[in-house]
Amino acid sequence: MNPAMRARFLFRSLVEEAITSSQLEGASTTREQAMEMLRSGRQPGDKSGQVIFNNLKGMEFIRAHQREPLTPELVLQIHRVLTAGTLAADAVGRLRVPGEARISVVSNTTGAVLHDPPPAEQLPERLVRMCRFANAEDEEEFLHPVIRAILLHLWLGYDHPFEDGNGRAARAIFYWAMLNRGYWLLEFVSISTVLRCASVQYGQSYLYTETDGNDATHFVAYQFDVIRRALKVLEQYLERKTRQVEETEGLLKDRGEFNHRQLALLSHALRRPNAEFTIQSHRVSHGVAYATARADLLDLVGRGLLEDRSIGRAAHFFPGKLIYGLVGQ
Numbered sequence: 001m002n003p004a005m006r007a008r009f010l011f012r013s014l015v016e017e018a019i020t021s022s023q024l025e026g027a028s029t030t031r032e033q034a035m036e037m038l039r040s041g042r043q044p045g046d047k048s049g050q051v052i053f054n055n056l057k058g059m060e061f062i063r064a065h066q067r068e069p070l071t072p073e074l075v076l077q078i079h080r081v082l083t084a085g086t087l088a089a090d091a092v093g094r095l096r097v098p099g100e101a102r103i104s105v106v107s108n109t110t111g112a113v114l115h116d117p118p119p120a121e122q123l124p125e126r127l128v129r130m131c132r133f134a135n136a137e138d139e140e141e142f143l144h145p146v147i148r149a150i151l152l153h154l155w156l157g158y159d160h161p162f163e164d165g166n167g168r169a170a171r172a173i174f175y176w177a178m179l180n181r182g183y184w185l186l187e188f189v190s191i192s193t194v195l196r197c198a199s200v201q202y203g204q205s206y207l208y209t210e211t212d213g214n215d216a217t218h219f220v221a222y223q224f225d226v227i228r229r230a231l232k233v234l235e236q237y238l239e240r241k242t243r244q245v246e247e248t249e250g251l252l253k254d255r256g257e258f259n260h261r262q263l264a265l266l267s268h269a270l271r272r273p274n275a276e277f278t279i280q281s282h283r284v285s286h287g288v289a290y291a292t293a294r295a296d297l298l299d300l301v302g303r304g305l306l307e308d309r310s311i312g313r314a315a316h317f318f319p320g321k322l323i324y325g326l327v328g329q
Helices: 003-024 031-040 047-064 072-083 120-134 145-159 166-180 184-188 191-197 199-211 217-251 260-271 279-286 290-302 321-326
Strands: 113-115 306-311 314-319
Touching: 003 031, 003 047, 003 166, 003 184, 003 191, 003 217, 003 260, 003 279, 031 047, 031 279, 047 072, 047 166, 072 120, 072 166, 113 199, 120 145, 145 166, 145 199, 145 217, 166 184, 166 191, 184 217, 191 199, 191 217, 199 217, 217 260, 260 279, 260 290, 260 321, 279 290, 279 314, 290 306, 290 314
Parallel strands: none
Antiparallel strands: 306 314
């Protein structure tokens, strides 16, 4: 991928993981609503929106700290980013403490207790041990980095050290571990997209591990399959987007040259003639400066491919008549 494509696909994967990871834990906002909120920069209007917004910030935080060793302080900071504004202020970024009601994992259908996490008194020491394991400080023999990342996912989920947000934090730690060991492609992959489609199996992989004497094979095998499927989803997405851009280039070959950002936007407009764009949404989607995004859109207006209208104080852009003429060709 060229740098422009890379920025666009990276934003897409971060947003996809933020949305589906939140939906796994009950966020009710639709993908379209969440995408519009994140691209426009508008503030979340409810808890579900806040969870998704936090998850995007959490993924960005993981990227920024991927080269650092995992420490208890970093784990707490990750949780703080993921849960800001969704938990009581005194529960954000801290472990469960002795005297609080013990948080068990229960069945959504029967209410039966599926897992009692370790007591709060053990959590500080267990977190230190988890970080030592993450950094391979006590390694006596080789353990494959992908297995280590999966076991960290399991470990934090098993300990359930927070009042809420444990699943999101566990998946975030998995991403940290993969990126920390150089698996850069995982930046472009959303494991939660696959997990959401098979959430029952995800829960069962935890449960089978516990009921089989803490044999982690069940969880590791399931997560291997999730990673393979997520990579396949990415491959299919890249093939589809490449084909769409090539088709758009063919339709517009007589209308001059376009940069990759413009081609991506026009490809979207050809498939959705009722689409709406702003400078902010174009800037965020492609990771470029405001002036660059503005120049892209105004250039397309000048060519008759977009129309601009002022709505409130912001300029909004819509497919122009030339786009409507190309639809269906």
